Amino acid sequence: MAKRVFNFNPGPSTLPLDVLKIVQEELLDYKGTGMSIMESSHRAAEFIEINDTAISLAREIFGLDEKYHVMFLTGGASTQFFQIPMNFLAGGKTGAYADTGTWSNKAIKEANIVGKAHVAFDGKAIGYKHIPNQNELNIPSDAAYLHITTNNTIKGTQYHYTPNTGKIPLIADMSSDIACRRLDYTKFTMFYAGSQKNLGPAGTTLVCMHDDLLQKSSDAIPTILNYKTQAAEKSLYNTPPCFAIYVVKLVFEWIKKQGGLAGIEKNNIAKKNAIYGMMDKYPDYFKGTVEKESRSWMNLTMRLPSEDLEKKFIAESKAVGFIGLKGHRSVGGVRVSLYNAMSLEGAEKLVQFMEDFKKKN
Ligand SMILES: Cc1ncc(COP(=O)(O)O)c(C=O)c1O
Numbered sequence: 001m002a003k004r005v006f007n008f009n010p011g012p013s014t015l016p017l018d019v020l021k022i023v024q025e026e027l028l029d030y031k032g033t034g035m036s037i038m039e040s041s042h043r044a045a046e047f048i049e050i051n052d053t054a055i056s057l058a059r060e061i062f063g064l065d066e067k068y069h070v071m072f073l074t075g076g077a078s079t080q081f082f083q084i085p086m087n088f089l090a091g092g093k094t095g096a097y098a099d100t101g102t103w104s105n106k107a108i109k110e111a112n113i114v115g116k117a118h119v120a121f122d123g124k125a126i127g128y129k130h131i132p133n134q135n136e137l138n139i140p141s142d143a144a145y146l147h148i149t150t151n152n153t154i155k156g157t158q159y160h161y162t163p164n165t166g167k168i169p170l171i172a173d174m175s176s177d178i179a180c181r182r183l184d185y186t187k188f189t190m191f192y193a194g195s196q197k198n199l200g201p202a203g204t205t206l207v208c209m210h211d212d213l214l215q216k217s218s219d220a221i222p223t224i225l226n227y228k229t230q231a232a233e234k235s236l237y238n239t240p241p242c243f244a245i246y247v248v249k250l251v252f253e254w255i256k257k258q259g260g261l262a263g264i265e266k267n268n269i270a271k272k273n274a275i276y277g278m279m280d281k282y283p284d285y286f287k288g289t290v291e292k293e294s295r296s297w298m299n300l301t302m303r304l305p306s307e308d309l310e311k312k313f314i315a316e317s318k319a320v321g322f323i324g325l326k327g328h329r330s331v332g333g334v335r336v337s338l339y340n341a342m343s344l345e346g347a348e349k350l351v352q353f354m355e356d357f358k359k360k361n
Contacts, residue, residue, distance in 0.1 A: 006321055129291050169190065
């Protein structure tokens with residue numbers, strides 16, 4: 001048996017063991033082809049089948065009809081930060097952005113290089129501790145879209161409702177909470193996520209986009225950056241990240257085996273309740289860094305009474321097999337990332353560790 005730790009890394013992060021075992025089993029000889037899927041042509045029947053299945057599983061899991069295009073792109077979620085404005089802000093249009101943390105702030109910066117960004121909510125002034133309510137969003141009526149970051153990986157906040165934007169397209173960066181719960185995904189005209197947290201290994205970005213928005217893509221930009229190109233070619237305009245797409249397909253199959261998003265949600269609620277429960281038991285010791293209503297299910301952030309205790313907590317937790325608990329340098333403290341593949345057992349063991357640590361220190 002391989003030694004496996006409880007991996008709380010913020011991304012790339014833990015993957016389902018069952019998925020890793022299938023990868024291992026199929027690595028040298030993918031379904032009798034005598035080669036690894038990594039060595040296969042992206043035009044070969046076996047890869048086309050993987051790609052088509054991944055697309056249809058995405059539609060099934062997220063409840064999308066054929067009007068949604070499913071693409072597996074490259075360049076990370078960070079590429080979407082400029083690809084979105086390049087496609088939809090041509091001709092002097094403005095994109096509205098809710099600034100709820102480091103990543104939305106980066107998206108705004110890129111939008112301002114390519115076009116014009118309007119800040120519909122500015123969370124910076126309040127230390128990014130709060131997710132805006134519907135009435136705190138100031139969306140110009142002529143905005144080309146509203147862009148939100150559904151989960152703020154670094155700051156530890158998450159939307160627990162979907163903003164109503166009327167006729168204005170809603171675009172979401174879901175990199176760190178995609179598929180973590182049931183959600184009406186059709187309220188989003190477009191959503192995207194880097195694969196390396198809830199979907200698979202690093203290497204691809206899932207982009208789901210309604211055809212109405214796709215048709216607005218600019219044709220005055222390089223071919224590969226025009227969403228119409230990859231939508232028409234099912235992401236096979238050029239060589240796609242075949243191996244990452246293959247693992248994402250396996251993760252989608254794993255999600256279905258967990259009971260789909262309902263099953264995943266149930267497990268995620270139990271996990272986050274366990275950790276937040278311990279924080280609420282000792283609020284002066286495990287001090288949450290964000291307001292309760294905005295707490296993330298995926299990245300739970302806290303400060304301990306001193307930096308020395310935080311260092312000790314991280315070192316001692318690592319020594320007993322809890323990896324990746326150090327908070328981002330901009331927040332400090334401890335960050336517990338509870339992505340889909342983290343087991344309830346992992347969260348419960350960490351809760352016990354927290355209790356013991358508090359007693360001893
Ligand atoms: C919410 C969010 N958006 C965007 C990114 C950037 O993703 P990538 O590294 O795939 O460009 C991250 C990375 O952690 C993230 O958490």
